[in-house]
Amino acid sequence: MAKLLGSRTALVVTSIAVVVAAALLTRYGQKQALVIGVITGAGYGLVALGLVLIYKSSGVFNFAQGEFGTVAVYTLYGVHDLAGVPLVPAMLVGLAASAAMALATEQIVIRPLFNAPRVALLVATAGVSLLAISLELWLGEARLRFIQPALGRLDRISVFGIQVSDQRLLVLAALLMLAVLLGLFFSRTNVGLAILGVSQEPVATELMGISVRRLSSFTWALTGLLAGIAGMLTAPVVGSFGPGFLTSTSLIPAFTAAVLGGMTSLPGAFVGGVVVGVAQSLAVSAPAFKEIPGPGAVMVFVILVVVLAVRPQGLLGKTS
Amino acid sequence: MSLDEGVDAPPVVEQSDAVAEPIIVETPPPFRPSVLGWVARGLVLVAVAAVVVLVPATASNVDVLRYSQAVIYAIIGLSLNVLLGYTGQISLGHQAFVGIGAFTSAYMVTVHGQPFIAAVGMAMVVGGLQALFLGAVSLRITGLYFALVTLAYGTMAEESLFNIQSLTGGSAGQPAPKPAGFTTDLRYYYLCLAFLALVIWVDWRLMKSKGGRALSAIRENPRVAATFGTDVKVYTLMAFVVAGVFAGLGGALLAHNDTFVVRDLFNFQLALVFVIMTVIGGLRNRAGVVIGSAFFALVGHFFEKLFHNGLDLPVLKVLPKEYAPIVIGPMLLLFTLTRHPGGIGQQIRPLQRWLRGGRFSFKDTHDSEVRVSDVRA
Numbered sequence: 001m002a003k004l005l006g007s008r009t010a011l012v013v014t015s016i017a018v019v020v021a022a023a024l025l026t027r028y029g030q031k032q033a034l035v036i037g038v039i040t041g042a043g044y045g046l047v048a049l050g051l052v053l054i055y056k057s058s059g060v061f062n063f064a065q066g067e068f069g070t071v072a073v074y075t076l077y078g079v080h081d082l083a084g085v086p087l088v089p090a091m092l093v094g095l096a097a098s099a100a101m102a103l104a105t106e107q108i109v110i111r112p113l114f115n116a117p118r119v120a121l122l123v124a125t126a127g128v129s130l131l132a133i134s135l136e137l138w139l140g141e142a143r144l145r146f147i148q149p150a151l152g153r154l155d156r157i158s159v160f161g162i163q164v165s166d167q168r169l170l171v172l173a174a175l176l177m178l179a180v181l182l183g184l185f186f187s188r189t190n191v192g193l194a195i196l197g198v199s200q201e202p203v204a205t206e207l208m209g210i211s212v213r214r215l216s217s218f219t220w221a222l223t224g225l226l227a228g229i230a231g232m233l234t235a236p237v238v239g240s241f242g243p244g245f246l247t248s249t250s251l252i253p254a255f256t257a258a259v260l261g262g263m264t265s266l267p268g269a270f271v272g273g274v275v276v277g278v279a280q281s282l283a284v285s286a287p288a289f290k291e292i293p294g295p296g297a298v299m300v301f302v303i304l305v306v307v308l309a310v311r312p313q314g315l316l317g318k319t320s
Numbered sequence: 321m322s323l324d325e326g327v328d329a330p331p332v333v334e335q336s337d338a339v340a341e342p343i344i345v346e347t348p349p350p351f352r353p354s355v356l357g358w359v360a361r362g363l364v365l366v367a368v369a370a371v372v373v374l375v376p377a378t379a380s381n382v383d384v385l386r387y388s389q390a391v392i393y394a395i396i397g398l399s400l401n402v403l404l405g406y407t408g409q410i411s412l413g414h415q416a417f418v419g420i421g422a423f424t425s426a427y428m429v430t431v432h433g434q435p436f437i438a439a440v441g442m443a444m445v446v447g448g449l450q451a452l453f454l455g456a457v458s459l460r461i462t463g464l465y466f467a468l469v470t471l472a473y474g475t476m477a478e479e480s481l482f483n484i485q486s487l488t489g490g491s492a493g494q495p496a497p498k499p500a501g502f503t504t505d506l507r508y509y510y511l512c513l514a515f516l517a518l519v520i521w522v523d524w525r526l527m528k529s530k531g532g533r534a535l536s537a538i539r540e541n542p543r544v545a546a547t548f549g550t551d552v553k554v555y556t557l558m559a560f561v562v563a564g565v566f567a568g569l570g571g572a573l574l575a576h577n578d579t580f581v582v583r584d585l586f587n588f589q590l591a592l593v594f595v596i597m598t599v600i601g602g603l604r605n606r607a608g609v610v611i612g613s614a615f616f617a618l619v620g621h622f623f624e625k626l627f628h629n630g631l632d633l634p635v636l637k638v639l640p641k642e643y644a645p646i647v648i649g650p651m652l653l654l655f656t657l658t659r660h661p662g663g664i665g666q667q668i669r670p671l672q673r674w675l676r677g678g679r680f681s682f683k684d685t686h687d688s689e690v691r692v693s694d695v696r697a
Contacts, residue, residue: 061464063471112658119410122467123599124657126412130592131650138643248588252472259468294479301476305469308461 018275033285034278039168039237041277042175045270046230047246047254048261049182050223052269055258056199057219059118063125064105065254066247067132068224069231072098073241074136076232077147095228101132102224106217129247136243144242147235171233178229179270186266195219199264252297253280256304262314272314279303351679361675376509383621384505385577390617391512392573395519397598397613398606399566404595405603406527407559408539409458410467413474414594417564419586420477421447421571423488426496426581436499440572447568448561455560459553474591482583493582496575512573519566520606526562535559589646596649600656602665607672612664620644 047065054062075097080090109124186192197205198215206212231246238249257276261268283289283299292298307314353361376387396418403409411417421443428439454473458466482488502508526532534555537545546552575581593616601612623644656663674680 061468109654109658116657118464119467120657120661122410122464123595124654126592127596127650127653127657130589130596130646133589134643134646134650138647244588252468252475255468256472259465292480293483293485294476297472297476297479301469301472304472305457305461308465308469309457312461312465 018271021278033281035164036168037278037281038274039164039172039175039277040234040281041257041274042172042179042270043230043234043273044250044253044257044277045273046175046178046226046233047250048257048269048273049266050226050230051254051258052261052263052266053195053199053219053223053226055263057195057216058106058110058121060110060121060125061118061255062223063122063247063251064128064132065223065227066249066251067129067244068098068102068105069227069229069246069250070136070241070244071101071132071231072228073147073231073235073245074140076235077145077241081145081147091232094232095225098228098231099221099224102220102227103217106220110216110220129244133244133247140243144240146240165237167237171237174229174233182266191215191218195222252304253277253300256300256307259304260307260314265314268314276300276303351677353677358677361677364675372513373510376506381505384509386618386621388505388509388512388577389574390614391509391516392570392577393597393613393617394610395512395516395566395573396570396594397601397609398519398523399563399570400594400598401601401603401606401609402523402559402563402566404598405609406532406535406539407556409462409556409560410595411454411470411563412467412591412595413454413470413472413477414567415586415588415591416474416477416481417447417451417567418571418574418590418594419482419581419583420450421568422496422575422581422586423482423494423571424568425572426494426575427487429497429576430495436502436576440569443568443572444565445568447564447566447571449564451560451564451567452557454564455557458560459556471588471591474588478583478586478588482586488581488583491583493580494575495580497579498576508577512577515569515573516610519569520610523562523566523606531555531558593646593649596653600649600652600663602663602667605663605665605669608663608665608668611668615664616649619648 047069050065050068051062054060054065072094076090076094079085079093080087085093105125105128109128110121113121113124186196194205194210194215195218197208197210198212202212205215227246230250234249235241235245253276254273257272258269260272260275261270280296280299283295286295289295376384379387396414399417400411400414403411403414424446425439425443428434428442429436434442454470457469461469483490488494498508499511502511527535534545534550535558537548537550538552538555542552597613597616598609599612600615601610602608620643660666662669670680
């Protein structure tokens with residue numbers, strides 16, 4: 001109970017900090033960066049959710065997470081933009097591709113290494129990531145592709161005096177809906193509860209008659225779906241993608257977000273994603289950082305090191 | 321050359337205490353090869369040395385560039401081996417280590433007009449310093465989290481450090497001419513070979529020293545090592561500095577081999593290729609790491625050669641050479657991790673034992689094999 005309360009306190013503190021930061025930013029004219037950061041950050045949060053899910057179920061830092069999403073984007077591009085299939089069925093095909101890749105990774109790479117140390121698994125998932133990137137380079141001819149936005153034309157809508165493109169609003173709406181759905185999934189459905197159970201007490205869950213292996217496959221497929229959604233939502237906002245798209249844009253921010261959230265907390269990962277997104281967006285737009293090239297990457301690195309050094313259990317993680 | 325050097329190394333520290341079943345040590349009759357046996361061993365070593373020295377001499381200039389690259393990759397592989405193999409720390413940002421060396425050397429030569437040797441020295445110093453910084457981080461953050469930090473570090477270097485216009489020339493890159501006296505590709509190849517020999521020698525001597533034994537103790541169990549009075553911090557930092565110096569050297573040599581450094585070279589894929597070639601080479605086996613690294617530097621080249629010589633495999637037509645290492649690499653990596661955790665080093669161990677004057681046998685390849693699992697988590 002104390003633990004739960006503790007994590008609640010952290011949540012409250014974090015929320016207050018976020019509100020204060022938002023107020024300050026609005027005061028100092030960085031509203032635009034704030035909104036863009038929140039939306040980008042929600043995308044990071046989605047990838048981070050997948051990372052946390054896999055870490056909880058398999059104890060792996062999954063470096064292939066970004067590539068699950070990139071594969072979905074490539075599939076969407078091939079089916080929708082090239083073959084002319086309507087958007088919604090094409091997105092479903094894309095999701096199927098990312099889930100299939102995640103499932104294949106679990107079956108071919110993670111299963112045989114079940115008893116191997118975690119670092120061997122990490123190297124293995126990095127290998128999967130590199131394999132996917134190189135296949136995209138090879139088959140996708142190593143160039144940037146331009147993907148049509150989901151909405152026919154690019155409009156800028158004014159919300160509370162901030163210009164936001166309708167693409168971003170669409171992404172935000174989809175992400176919020178997804179967050180609610182995931183919340184319900186993990187608190188209301190048997191499968192969702194079983195996944196949480198396995199991540200906390202695998203042996204006890206097994207004794208309750210739940211197949212840990214089947215759940216592991218399910219979790220991987222689910223994270224594949226999450227990465228696929230993240231990829232297919234962000235690619236049209238960026239407008240173009242290339243080999244290793246989601247890995248290069250989101251993997252490290254998402255890991256940072258997951259670490260910020262304590263690596264085991266699902267809401268923490270999502271909140272962490274938003275925090276990292278806003279921080280990065282501010283670093284890019286703030287005049288103070290004009291002189292530094294690549295301020296976004298520097299910001300993410302600094303956050304990661306500071307969090308790991310000062311508060312390794314993250315904002316919402318359990319102290320152990 | 322490489323094999324020859326690696327063979328002098330003693331067998332790696334015994335792992336047998338981790339094996340479940342006790343090994344009954346019988347005193348075996350000491351085996352001494354006959355005169356003919358020694359001659360045969362000598363001939364093999366000479367043949368290996370001849371291949372390394374003479375093949376590039378007969379190759380075209382473009383090919384020699386690739387061979388030099390293979391030698392430089394071997395240096396980089398040995399650098400990563402210090403971290404992965406000796407300290408058990410994984411680095412997914414090694415492209416930054418190498419890139420910093422490359423840009424430092426190019427900057428010294430092109431902007432400040434310094435001689436080659438001073439530039440390489442500077443690259444090694446800067447490489448060592450930045451590794452020291454990351455090593456300090458690793459003292460607090462270990463295992464998977466440290467891997468994450470190195471990954472973020474590599475990306476930060478790629479997007480930020482290598483974009484500082486005045487130091488790296490930005491997206492245009494920085495020229496790095498070949499040093500005076502080594503302007504031909506072949507001569508530069510021999511220079512790289514000399515540096516590789518130096519790196520192997522330093523690595524070998526270091527691992528024989530008190531520091532090397534301390535490192536293996538720390539890798540096995542940092543707490544036990546600390547209990548026995550080993551200064552964990554100092555020796556971990558030492559290993560990082562050594563790895564950084566080697567990587568800086570490798571980067572500088574790479575810059576002058578290509579005669580131009582561009583930041584796009586040092587991307588995440590390259591970092592993964594470095595990790596893969598070291599793991600497949602076999603951790604803590606110098607000869608294995610050298611072979612593995614050279615293989616990944618040359619695999620695309622071999623494909624091209626085979627294709628050029630009329631070998632008609634459908635795969636060769638489809639798979640362009642520049643993608644060969646990164647397509648084949650991960651497949652080999654997954655195969656290595658799941659089936660042969662000792663990598664190439666494990667495969668060549670019978671040969672190494674034989675060359676060192678032992679019997680040639682495939683037996684007891686298991687007791688001293690090195691696993692990826694030695695990397696600390």
